[in-house]
Amino acid sequence: MLLLIWNEKPSLSDSPSDLLMHFHYNVNLLVFITTAAYFGVIRGLYKFYDQYYTTKAPMVDGNQVISFDRSFLVQDGNILEADDHVLESRNKLSDLEKLFGDENFRRCFGLLVYLFPIDYEFGKKDIIQLWMAEGFIQPSVETNELLEDAASVYFDVSSAASIFQSSRSDGNSRPRYRLNHSLLDQLFKLPSDLYCKIESGKPVSLSENTLHTSLICDSSDPVAFEALYQSKRLCTLLLVHEQRYSSINQVPYNLFFKLPLLRALDLSGMNITELPSSVGNLKHLRLLNLSKTLVKRLPESLCSLYLMQTMILRDCSKLVGLPKGMRKLVNLRHLDLDIASLLISMPPGIGDLTELQTLSAFIVGKDDGCHITELKHIANLRGNFGIRMLENISNSGEAKEAALDRKKYLERLELQWTELQGGVDEVQVLQHLQPHENLKELQIVSYGGTKFPGWIGNPVFSKLATITLHNCSKCEVLPSLGKLPLLKRLQISEMHAVKTIDTRFCGRDMVTPLLDLVLRTFGRHTNLCKGFPSLNNLRISGMPTLEKWSGMEEGNFSLLRKLSLSHFAKLTALPELSVLKALQELEISLCPVLQFLPKKSLPISLQSLLIISCPLLKERCHKEGHDWKKIAHIPSIWLDNQQIL
Structure with a gap:
């Protein structure tokens, strides 16, 4: 959005028509504000928009407002149907009308202007919750709009109009904003x-x-x-x-x-x-x-x-x-509190709070009113959510009743056990804890099953960008994660029962023989069957029984930039890494029997190599060593904290 404000008669030297043409395709909304006395002049300067002009523009504290969206003019909230772009912009223009004319909107900003220091930094969520508490937010009844969503429209439109200006991010990477007081002073008084x-x-x-x-x-x-x-x-x-x-x-x-x-x-x-x-x-x-x-x-x-x-x-x-x-x-x-750090149990009957949207975690208990089934009817949970002490689930049916797959607003989910249970089928428990496919980040901690359910690598989770698997010590096989289309970061640690990593890790087992034949026949195998198409960061550590890693094929990990491998007590050889065409950073540590690098040279894209506490490999990577030719092209090489290049 671009705001152009005239408080005096514009001159021809202002070249407003040239300015408008410059921004014509670079901003979604052009808003022109001028006093009533010069309204006709401004209108004349943009006469090539007159075909979409209506007779009266809204008043804002003595100023008349003209609002353009690309090739049309809107006044008094009336939208003229000029083209498809106009139809798509209806909601935004409706919000614009609220921005300049709605009394509740003015009250919202009265709180911020008059009660806080001029340089105060706000968080979006804090502002929205304050506006809601004051009763200034009126959601749409027809669309069952949530209060938070209606308030977010106020905020987003205000931010687009530069009423809110980004200042910094806090310690949790949440943006902070300051008010544009000079603009607010021109728009309205309270x-x-x-x-x-x-x-x-x-x-x-x-x-x-x-x-x-x-x-x-x-x-x-x-x-x-x-x-x-x-x-x-x-x-x-x-x-x-x-x-x-x-x-x-x-x-x-x-x-x-x-x-x-x-x-x-x-x-x-x-x-x-x-x-x-x-x-x-x-x-x-x-x-x-x-x-x-x-x-x-x-x-x-x-x-x-x-x-x-x-x-x-x-x-x-x-x-x-x-x-x-x-x-x-x-x-x-x-x-809003850190439940997992502060509490050892939940108050009973939390499931009665069906309007809850923010709840950082739920601690599963054994007492009545504290079972995981309390989550059944809390359907609007948003953002980050964790479930702790999952060992207290008495049967897999309770997990299913929690209905995580219907909580479509969750973005990050942490599932954590604190001790292993012998009497419950944890594979079935985790199977029924399948979240909604809108999830963006998944963390599983101390899971005691011997394998992961298939949903974890199902490409239907098309938004899943980060996965962390920690201390799943009984799992014998890594889950097939390679077909997750947007997975960017993967961290796997303390998987003590895994002995082999093969093509299944890249999702090869998801390709049926018939599909494989068809894809190879039509030459599409490379495009559709390679694993981890978006992954850029892979960290694997704590696999003391891993003996063999194979299945690194051409086209897999095509965007991988950083690879970190650590604590492999039995691994003697690495997979073929030359296929990692985008790799820039490679870290290998605490692999005492790792003997040599892969047969082929490391990727020419590699910029940094770090090897720590790998005595056999270290000897081969010195300038006189057998593997030096494989790494000589790398600009930065460190061996046990000593820089070689």
């Missing part, structure tokens, strides 16, 4: 008496009309909380810190009696060890943020807040449990 930002050393402008307040604090200020009591209609209370943590170590018990209409409460970063039980008085509360606090337990009174949508408990390192009555929070959509 009644500031509804908002109050309380800052140390500055006068407080709270009144009975104040609905939204933030405390910009880094030190304890006992007056600040008391000053809030006069604003009995307060809906928002946010503690915002210039630094990571605040020294405020107590929340007044009466605070929640004085402010009963709170919908959003952010106490993150406070040095508090408990949350007063009086929080149960906040019957309208939708969002509670206690992240980065020292809270150990949450009061049971919290479970009476039936309208709660979002609980954020990130980095609460002292937290040891959740209230037993969590199942009562039937409107809870986001439970």
Whole structure:
């Protein structure tokens, strides 16, 4: 989207027609904003669009807005059907209308403009959850649109219009954004008496009309909380810190009696060890943020807040449990905490929270209300999700009832056992834990079966890009993963029972004899039957019984750039690596009986070779060694931390 703003009469030297032609095919939306006085002039400068012109443009704070999408003009939200591109752009233009005219949209940005420091960095998810809590998001009833999706439209359209500007990524690679205040100032104004930002050393402008307040604090200020009591209609209370943590170590018990209409409460970063039980008085509360606090337990009174949508408990390192009555929070959509690190069991009846979308993990228990079957009706789980202590599943039917294959919004799934079980067929358990084909990342830890079910390498998982298999110590054969079309990163470790790697690893067993004959007959075998077409990073380690690796055929691993092999106690020879035409980095370590490199030279694409604790191989790779000719072309060679080239 390109915004062109004129607050004074444009001159011919501006060459706006030339500018428009330059951007005609490089931006999806062109938005022209000008004052009413010069609207006719702007219209005349772009008269070649008049055939699509309607009679009245919308007003935005005294400005009239013309919105173009490639070769047509939209005003007042009316879309003229010029061509197929116009039809495809209906949704975006509808969002544009909301951007400039919707009152709820303005309220959304009022919170961000008036309550946060001008250079504050926001996360998209945090913004969306705050907007939802305030009731500013109205999803489409006709399409059963989720609140989060409707809020995401607000954010994405705003970002496209440069209202949000990317600043950096946090430690988890999540983008952070700053507001473009100069642009917001031109687009709209808001009644500031509804908002109050309380800052140390500055006068407080709270009144009975104040609905939204933030405390910009880094030190304890006992007056600040008391000053809030006069604003009995307060809906928002946010503690915002210039630094990571605040020294405020107590929340007044009466605070929640004085402010009963709170919908959003952010106490993150406070040095508090408990949350007063009086929080149960906040019957309208939708969002509670206690992240980065020292809270150990949450009061049971919290479970009476039936309208709660979002609980954020990130980095609460002292937290040891959740209230037993969590199942009562039937409107809870986001439970954001590191469950696997902090909890040893789930509160019973978590399956009653059918609206849940954010849940980092589920810990399988043996008690009633803690079985994996609790996941059955939680169909909208999104993003990253893990299931721990899978050894507590009593039979494979429970795994099937969890219905992971119907959770289509999951992107990353971790399946973890903590100890081996003798009485349950773990192969069948894992078979019934098959996820939806939309999955992008899969991690399996400490699986105790002797083989993997076939779904793991099924090419129907066309979005699966990363797989990690760790400590599956009883598996005797690697799964056939070569036919996964988008698999880019594969890490396999501690597979102690694998003795052979062959063509099955590349998915050769998935090609039937009849299909093989047909493909070879028509000369298409190379294109359709080679393994790992997208893999660029392969790490294999901890296979002490591996004795033979074969089946590396021409065309396999065609995009592999990095190969790391480690801890092969019995492997004496490597597969033929010359077929890895894109390989740039090769690391070989802790292979004590590995005698020599493959017969042919290593790939000419190779830029770096690292060999560590492979004494027999090391002797052959010195400049005087028998394998030197195979590696002499490599720019960087390291042998046991000594650089040769």
